[in-house]
Structures are given as C-alpha cells and as structure tokens.
Amino acid sequence: MHSFTEENYLKTIYALAIRQEGEVTTNALAEMTATKAASVTDMLRKLADKQLIHYRKYQGVRLTEEGERLALKIIRRHRLWEVFLVEKLGFGWDEVHDMAEELEHIRSDELVERLDQYLGHPQFDPHGDPIPTPAGTMPSTGYQKLSEVAAGEEVCIMGVMEHSPEFLQHLARIGLTLGCSLTLREINAFDKSLLVQIQPESALFVSHDVAKNLLVA
Amino acid sequence: MHSFTEENYLKTIYALAIRQEGEVTTNALAEMTATKAASVTDMLRKLADKQLIHYRKYQGVRLTEEGERLALKIIRRHRLWEVFLVEKLGFGWDEVHDMAEELEHIRSDELVERLDQYLGHPQFDPHGDPIPTPAGTMPSTGYQKLSEVAAGEEVCIMGVMEHSPEFLQHLARIGLTLGCSLTLREINAFDKSLLVQIQPESALFVSHDVAKNLLVA
DNA sequence: ATAAAAATTTAGACTTGCCTAAATTTTTTG
DNA sequence: CAAAAAATTTAGGCAAGTCTAAATTTTTAT
Numbered sequence: 001m002h003s004f005t006e007e008n009y010l011k012t013i014y015a016l017a018i019r020q021e022g023e024v025t026t027n028a029l030a031e032m033t034a035t036k037a038a039s040v041t042d043m044l045r046k047l048a049d050k051q052l053i054h055y056r057k058y059q060g061v062r063l064t065e066e067g068e069r070l071a072l073k074i075i076r077r078h079r080l081w082e083v084f085l086v087e088k089l090g091f092g093w094d095e096v097h098d099m100a101e102e103l104e105h106i107r108s109d110e111l112v113e114r115l116d117q118y119l120g121h122p123q124f125d126p127h128g129d130p131i132p133t134p135a136g137t138m139p140s141t142g143y144q145k146l147s148e149v150a151a152g153e154e155v156c157i158m159g160v161m162e163h164s165p166e167f168l169q170h171l172a173r174i175g176l177t178l179g180c181s182l183t184l185r186e187i188n189a190f191d192k193s194l195l196v197q198i199q200p201e202s203a204l205f206v207s208h209d210v211a212k213n214l215l216v217a
Numbered sequence: 218m219h220s221f222t223e224e225n226y227l228k229t230i231y232a233l234a235i236r237q238e239g240e241v242t243t244n245a246l247a248e249m250t251a252t253k254a255a256s257v258t259d260m261l262r263k264l265a266d267k268q269l270i271h272y273r274k275y276q277g278v279r280l281t282e283e284g285e286r287l288a289l290k291i292i293r294r295h296r297l298w299e300v301f302l303v304e305k306l307g308f309g310w311d312e313v314h315d316m317a318e319e320l321e322h323i324r325s326d327e328l329v330e331r332l333d334q335y336l337g338h339p340q341f342d343p344h345g346d347p348i349p350t351p352a353g354t355m356p357s358t359g360y361q362k363l364s365e366v367a368a369g370e371e372v373c374i375m376g377v378m379e380h381s382p383e384f385l386q387h388l389a390r391i392g393l394t395l396g397c398s399l400t401l402r403e404i405n406a407f408d409k410s411l412l413v414q415i416q417p418e419s420a421l422f423v424s425h426d427v428a429k430n431l432l433v434a
Numbered sequence: 435a436t437a438a439a440a441a442t443t444t445a446g447a448c449t450t451g452c453c454t455a456a457a458t459t460t461t462t463t464g
Numbered sequence: 465c466a467a468a469a470a471a472t473t474t475a476g477g478c479a480a481g482t483c484t485a486a487a488t489t490t491t492t493a494t
Contacts, residue, residue, distance in 0.1 A: 005481065026442055039482050041443055046480090058442055058489055089331040099325050106319045114306040222451065243472055256452050258473055263450090275459055275472055 002050075004105050007074050008033065009043050010052060011104075013063055014071035019161075023060030069136035076132040078104035079125035080115050086126040087119065093126040093178075094168035127168075128159025128178050128215060146194065147211035149184050155216035156181040162213040174204060176214070219267075221322050224291050225250065226260050227269060228321075230280055231288035240277030286353035293349040295321035296342035297332050303343040304336065310343040310395075311385035344385075345376025345395050345432060363411065364428035366401050373398040376432035384430060391421060393431070 002010075012032045016024045026044070030037045048055035052067035063071060081103040085096040113134065116122075123139070124130055130139040143158050157180045160167070171177070175198065185195040185203060192208035206214075219227075229249045233241040243261070247254045265272035269284035280288060298320040302313040330351060333339075340356070341347055347356040360375050374397045377385070388394070392415065402412040402420060409425035423431075 003480080027440090035481085036483065037442060038444080038484080042481070045443095085328075089328070089335055091331070099323065099328055102323045102325075103320075106316065108316050108319075111302075111306070111316055114308070118306055220450080244470090252451085253453065254472060255454080255474080259451070262473095 001107070002070065005043070006047065006050075006052075007070070007105060009040075009047060010063065010067055010071040011074045011078075013053065013061060014068065014075065017062060023062050025060050029061075072132040072136045072138055074104050075138075076134070076136075077106070077112050079129055079131045080112060080119065080122070082125045082127070083119050083122045083131075084115060087122075092168075094165040094172075096126065097163050097165075124159070126178075127163055128157075141215075141217075143215035143217050145212055146184070146196075146206070146214040146216050147192070147208060149216060151184055151186050154181065154183045157214055158217045159215035160213055161215060167210075167213060170210070174206070174210075175202075176206075218324070219287065222260070223264065223267075223269075224287070224322060226264060227280065227284055227288040228291045228295075230270065230278060231285065231292065234279060240279050242277050246278075289349040289353045289355055291321050292355075293351070293353075294323070294329050296346055296348045297329060297336065297339070299342045299344070300336050300339045300348075301332060304339075309385075311382040311389075313343065314380050314382075341376070343395075344380055345374075358432070358434075360432035360434050362429055363401070363413075363423070363431040363433050364409070364425055366433060368401055368403050371398065371400045372433035374431060375434045377430055378432060379430040384427075387427070391423070392419075393423075 009029070012029060013024050016028050016032065020028070026037050026040045029040045029044075033040065044053065044055050044061055047053045047067070048061075051064055052070065053061050053063055055061045078100045081100045082093075082096045085091045085099060086093055091099075116134075122131060128143075130141055132138050141158070145161070146155070146157075149155055157176060157178055159178070160171070176182075180198065183197045185197050187194055188205070192211075194206045194208070194211050195203055196206055197203040226246070229246060230241050233245050233249065237245070243254050243257045246257045246261075250257070261270065261272050261278055264270045264284070268281055269287065270278050270280055272278045295317045298317045299310075299313045302308045302316060303310055308316075333351075339348060345360075347358055349355050358375065362378070363372070363374075366372055374393060374395055376395070377388070393399075397415065400414045402414050404411055405422070409428075411423045411425070411428050412420055413423055414420040
C-alpha cells in the first residue's frame with residue numbers, strides 16, 4: 001500500500017507535468033506541497049525506489065506508467081467525491097476542494113466504483129475537469145485556454161485550471177459560470193486583458209490572469 | 218487539531234468504557250488497537266497532557282468531558298457514513314465497517330451535518346446503534362442483551378454489539394435480521410444456548426455467545 | 435569561459451507513533 | 465503475608481516525513 005503522502009506527491013507530479021512540458025523540478029514540487037526542497041528530494045528517492053517515477057539527480061522527475069496509473073486513480077477519486085459533494089450534498093464548487101483532498105485517500109476501490117455508479121458515471125467534475133477512467137487513463141477534451149483564443153471567436157466556458165476559492169468566487173462575481181457562452185471582442189495590447197461579450201448588451205474586461213485559467217471550446 | 222491516531226484511541230476508550238464498568242486498562246486498549254502496552258502508555262500520557270482523559274499511572278483511564286465529546290463526534294461520523302454506504306451505495310451491513318473507519322476521520326463538520334441532512338437525520342446506523350447528536354451526547358435506547366431476557370418473553374431484535382463480518386454473516390445464515398421479532402422458548406441449562414421461535418412453525422437454538430451480542434426490546 | 439547565482443542534494447536532527455527489553459507496581463496465590 | 469505472576473511503565477531505538485545548514489551541481493551572466 002502507498003501512504004497518504006506518497007499519493008499526494010504522485011498527484012502533484014502529474015498536475016505539474018501537464019502544466020509545464022518536460023520534467024518536473026524539485027523546487028516546483030516543494031512549492032506545490034508547501035514543503036522544503038530537501039524534503040522533496042527525500043521523497044523522490046523513495047518514489048524512485050518504488051519505480052513510481054523516473055528520477056535523475058539534479059535533472060527532474062517524471063512519472064512511470066505505474067506512477068501515472070496511480071496518480072490518475074487518486075485524481076479519479078478526488079473528482080468523483082467533488083461531484084458527490086456538489087450534486088448530492090449541495091456544496092458550492094468553490095467549497096469542495098479541501099474535503100475532496102481528504103476523501104481521495106479512502107482506500108476501497110469498490111467504494112469508488114459504487115460511488116461512480118450512484119452518481120450516474122459523470123464525465124466531468126464540478127470544475128469541468130474530465131474524470132479519469134477506472135482503467136487509469138485521462139479522457140482528452142481538446143479545450144483551450146481563453147487566453148489563446150483569437151479575437152472575434154465565440155466560445156463556451158468548459159472548465160477552469162485553478163481551483164482556489166478565491167478564483168472561483170471571483171468568476172461568480174464577474175458573472176462567468178461553467179457552460180456560459182461568450183464572444184471575444186478584443187485583446188488589449190497594453191495588459192493583454194480581454195473584452196468579452198456575454199449578453200448582447202453586456203461586455204466586460206477579463207484580466208489575462210483570469211483568461212489563462214479559463215478553458216473554453 | 219487531533220491526529221487520526223488520537224481519535225482512534227478516544228473512540229476505543231469510549232467503547233471499552235461502556236462495555237466494562239470502571240476504568241479502562243492499558244492491556245485492553247493494547248488488544249483493541251492491535252498495538253503493544255508500551256505504545257498505549259505513550260499515547261495515554263499524550264492524551265492526558267491534552268486533557269482528553271483522566272489518567273493515573275497503573276490505575277487505568279477514563280475520558281474527560283471534552284474527551285467524551287470528541288469520541289462521540291467520531292462515532293457520530295462513523296455511523297452516519299455507515300448509513301450512507303448501506304442506504305445510498307447499497308453495501309451490506311457486514312461490509313461497511315472498515316470503510317467507515319476511514320471516513321470517520323474526514324475533518325469537516327459542515328460535511329457531517331450536510332450528510333446527516335441528506336440521509337434524513339437517521340436515528341440508528343445499519344447495525345441498530347444509535348447515532349450521537351451533533352452536540353455530542355449518546356441517545357439511550359434501553360435495549361437489553363438477548364442473553365439477559367427471561368424464558369417466555371417476546372422481543373424484537375434492535376441491534377448488535379459485535380460488528381465483525383463473521384458475526385453478521387452468521388446472523389444472516391441462521392435467519393436473524395434487525396427488526397425480526399422472536400419468542401424466547403427456553404434456556405438450555407448445559408451451555409446457556411437459547412431456543413428461540415421466529416415463525417410459528419420454526420424454532421432454532423442460538424448460542425450464548427450470539428445471544429450476548431444481540432440487543433432486543 | 436569562468437565567476438556568481440540558483441537549484442538541488444547531503445548531513446544531521448526533530449516529532450509521531452510504534453517496537454523490544456528491562457524495571458517497577460499491582461494482583462494473585464500458596 | 466510473602467513470593468510468584470501479571471500488568472504497567474520506563475528506557476532506548478526505529479521508520480516516515482519533515483526541517484535547517486552545508487555541500488555540490490547546474491545555470492546564468494559578465
């Protein structure tokens with residue numbers, strides 16, 4: 001069996017690997033896990049011994065097939081519990097991350113599969129993230145960041161890349177929700193903020209930082 | 218905050234305290250937690266420092282008010298999750314103990330109260346155990362053990378005192394379920410086994426060990 | 435191309451929760 | 465009621481996961 005902590009490192013390595021191309025660095029992991037670089041190095045040696053990561057000293061790290069399968073298993077649990085918390089218990093999408101962070105470590109596979117069935121085999125979590133398959137593969141979505149869309153295009157908000165309550169509450173305050181369709185009117189040359197139109201009558205400026213974290217199709 | 222392990226000790230002390238009158242012994246705790254007596258002593262010192270137990274060296278241990286409140290909080294979580302697993306996910310009452318043992322440590326109070334509401338404020342878990350109140354008190358049931366009932370009485374099975382899959386599966390095999398009413402025909406003088414009648418036509422012998430673990434009203 | 439800066443690893447130490455072995459206290463028994 | 469047995473605690477140690485400080489490697493910049 002794998003410890004709580006090992007599972008969290010695998011999940012974090014996976015998350016960093018898709019955000020930044022190439023190998024994941026020790027410092028990036030230290031920042032994400034709120035620990036020090038020296039602690040990360042210890043854990044990397046341990047995960048490498050267990051063949052869950054490929055690790056070359058000073059060079060960074062990447063998941064093995066087995067490591068990725070495990071990471072996706074944890075992410076599947078996390079996202080299914082988030083669906084449960086929002087759909088069944090009525091929590092807001094900005095409230096569920098920390099609880100799911102604990103629930104994802106409950107060990108029973110049978111529990112996860114029954115939960116999946118109870119929830120009607122959802123494809124996406126409340127933030128629009130795809131739910132990995134039981135076999136341990138991540139469905140691809142083809143979404144792009146709003147910050148990469150060209151002016152004039154009409155798109156639909158499908159997900160977010162940042163799950164902090166602060167970001168999600170900011171979206172609510174400016175009136176953006178999952179499924180919301182919008183047209184990108186112009187991109188400000190000065191600060192890269194975007195003028196987006198939601199209703200025929202109402203348009204608003206969205207900062208580049210926000211646009212980077214919105215997934216659209 | 219309290220650790221996983223501390224919570225388990227408090228819960229175990231509570232469980233032993235109601236089974237045996239008086240103070241709970243180090244050895245009993247060591248057996249229940251599957252550790253050694255020396256390890257228990259370490260933890261008792263720690264819990265006493267935190268004012269969660271009254272502890273006198275060599276004399277045994279008992280919960281403080283605060284310790285009991287915390288123990289009942291954990292037991293409330295455990296039993297609510299068991300209701301969820303059986304009522305919503307369709308698990309058998311003999312399958313849920315280990316999963317609930319993990320789920321009971323999820324920290325959010327808000328989660329527990331929402332779960333309670335979602336389940337319709339159940340009064341009893343799938344084994345007939347009463348669910349402690351949010352305020353941290355244990356509802357009393359007035360049930361007695363089947364082994365303490367006099368011959369001739371008619372009673373109804375309200376709960377069990379033993380939660381192992383082995384015991385619960387044995388009950389199913391001999392045809393006893395929660396809510397099942399039965400008449401105690403006679404008590405065998407040799408081995409204290411009980412002849413109980415369920416249907417007008419069918420009677421069966423129940424061992425003293427089984428009767429000790431059945432709660433009736 | 436090499437010196438300074440940044441990133442990473444190593445060394446040694448701390449905490450939690452557990453262990454074994456030995457010492458101590460309590461209980462049982464002849 | 466004293467000696468043996470049982471229960472409990474103390475002492476010293478170990479593994480996991482973390483830390484700080486120092487050493488090493490890689491990267492950056494002059």
